[in-house]
Amino acid sequence: MSNKACLKISELAGGTASQKSFSCKIIGVGTQALVITDAGGNSLYANNLTIPLTKQPQVSMTTSLGTVVIELNPAAAPITVDNFLNYTESGFYVNKIFHRVISNFVIQGGGFTADLNQATTQAPIKLEANNGLSNLRGSIAMARTAAADSATSQFFINVVDNLTLDTNAGGYAVFGKVVSGLDVVDKIKAVPTSTRGGLTDVPNTAVVINSMIQTQ
Incomplete structure (x- = not known):
């Protein structure tokens, strides 16, 4: 999983084969590209992630x-x-x-x-x-x-x-x-x-x- 708005992305426990949850520290705001890949680098999911400007930590x-x-x-x-x-x-x-x-x-x-x-x-x-x-x-x-x-x-x-x-x-x-x-x-x-x-x-x-x- 990669996204330039997040630092230290980690997978949370409790996920299933079809649904996963992740957490990260925010290092960017606005609309960012989100890409999830498998171990071989193949894209599994791609979408845009919007982090509001009002959500600075x-x-x-x-x-x-x-x-x-x-x-x-x-x-x-x-x-x-x-x-x-x-x-x-x-x-x-x-x-x-x-x-x-x-x-x-x-x-x-x-x-x-x-x-x-x-x-x-x-x-x-x-x-x-x-x-x-x-x-x-x-x-x-x-x-x-x-x-x-x-x-x-x-x-x-x-x-x-x-x-x-x-x-x-x-x-x-x-x-x-x-x-x-x-x-x-x-x-x-x-x-x-x-x-x-x-x-x-x-x-x-x-x-x-x-x-x-x-x-x-």
Whole structure:
């Protein structure tokens, strides 16, 4: 089965010889060609699949200061969105904190626990900067080291327009935006911070991610 609007297509259990069900992560919208082939590459079924523009995936992130809803853009950043959703689905982000808060720059989290232990992550992903999305206020992007293809679980939300991040050091990959709860983002950016555990700009009172759930 192939379709350029889907990533990681998998067959669901419970199918019969005449009826099969599949699932995938959406990486495109609009009308797309759908083709199902057998093991020998022979076409078994071909049709068009329509994915509405209104059905971009969304994730609800509940923090100790409120809930933020993030709309993802898999068409622009398929690898990054798939990576973020994998961490979301596995429950990785639960009880992680925003460990770096800079009131005129970003709030960054998704990698440390409240005691500042860094969690073990999946393999790093390919950088998807310069994808047509910009580091504007309310956008979410992947944090990384100086190496381009080094992002794992950590993400940041821009609290101001940070257009220099689009190109600085190869750019930082934006993969979605806040569609609800920007006021919560502003609460987080305003918390007092200090240097602790060798990290700068750490909130004095931990801002904890209580849950991260895909809701659409």
